[in-house]
Amino acid sequence: MRFDFLEAKSPPLIGVDISSSSVKMVELAEAGKDLYRVERYAIEALPKDAVVDGNVVNLEAVGETLKLAWKQMGGRIKNVALALPSAAVITKKIVVQAGLRDQELELQVEAEANQYIPFALDEVNLDFQIVGPASNNPDEVEVLIAASRKEKVDDRVAAAEAAGLKPMVMDIESYATQASYDLIARQLPGGGRDQTVAIVDIGAAMTHINVLHNNQSVYLREQNFGGNQLTQEIQRRYSLSVEEAEIAKRQGGLPDNYEPETLQPFMDTLALEVARALQFFFSSTQFNRVDLILLAGGCAMIQGLDEVVASRTQVSTMIANPFANMALSSRVKPKQLTADAPALMIACGLALRRFDT
DSSP states (O other): OOOOTTOOOOOSOEEEEEOSSEEEEEEEEEOSTTOEEEEEEEEEEOOTTSEETTEEOOHHHHHHHHHHHHHHHTOOOOEEEEEEOGGGEEEEEEEEETTOOHHHHHHHHHHHHHHHOSSOGGGEEEEEEEEEEETTEEEEEEEEEEEEEHHHHHHHHHHHHHTTOEEEEEEEHHHHHHHHHHHHHTTSGGGGTTOEEEEEEEOSSOEEEEEEETTEEEEEEEESOOTHHHHHHHHHHHTOOHHHHHHHHHHOOOOTTHIIIIIHHHHHHHHHHHHHHHHHHHHHSSOOOOSEEEEESGGGGSTTHHHHHHHHHOSOEEEOOTTTTOEEOTTSOHHHHHHHGGGGHHHHHHHGGGGOO
């Protein structure tokens, strides 16, 4: 399979996000010019350690979870768009002469890739796309190169195929997040122009920070912090198993002291992590302010987290919801979708790939 996260127009497909804690699927349909409808979606928990550090460790378990999520969706489409973690992909922008034929361009990309990629080219999936004219020379174009180790791509493809699904697109998680963000940017003053926005995606094991300026990514970072810390604390404090702690975290039913003694300290620590991430951003770039923090990922569902983060960072904070202006099919419960929305950023961005032009 060609590593074609840059490929244009796709047939009807569903966006599939394989994270360390769950499989998330989203199917969108067109509902008018630049308007979408959420047809269906599903979130299915993965067994512990089936995916570790973005790597598929237990292929059978991931395949089985994909099959369950697809069944839960109740749709017919089997074509899927998948994504690799940003850390598994090397991207590089190069400048080449404009007007090269495809074959010449390919040769040049391979020659350039050889310099930047620390693996033999036959061990990687390589793709490229012309971004546009070079800024300082009209006779040249900017080309984006992306490469990943073949096994990283193959593992995800194999898991999807084991579930009876057909991978059509392989994207990069940060790019998929950005596609979802583009929908949110429309709701911001001036469509996000001249704004610096930090998307903070707090998953089970990792927090991913993607800072955009003028709706273009200018900074990426990962921090080793996530919802698992809260699960472990619930487990320890209330003598529960991992599964019981995870269910209690999502559905409630914990003693009265849970919020003040366990949840609040976790939220405070999380807000501190976000503040630290912003400090790293300021110290390693020319930027010295962020206009908006957008919270995404499973942890963003925690009630009141946006207020805690805003208070700690002194930056306006909102919960990500790429579906805010979409129509919903009768199968989708609006309240549930709003709650799940921040965890569906990547899956939504992947689902949008069917409308690429």
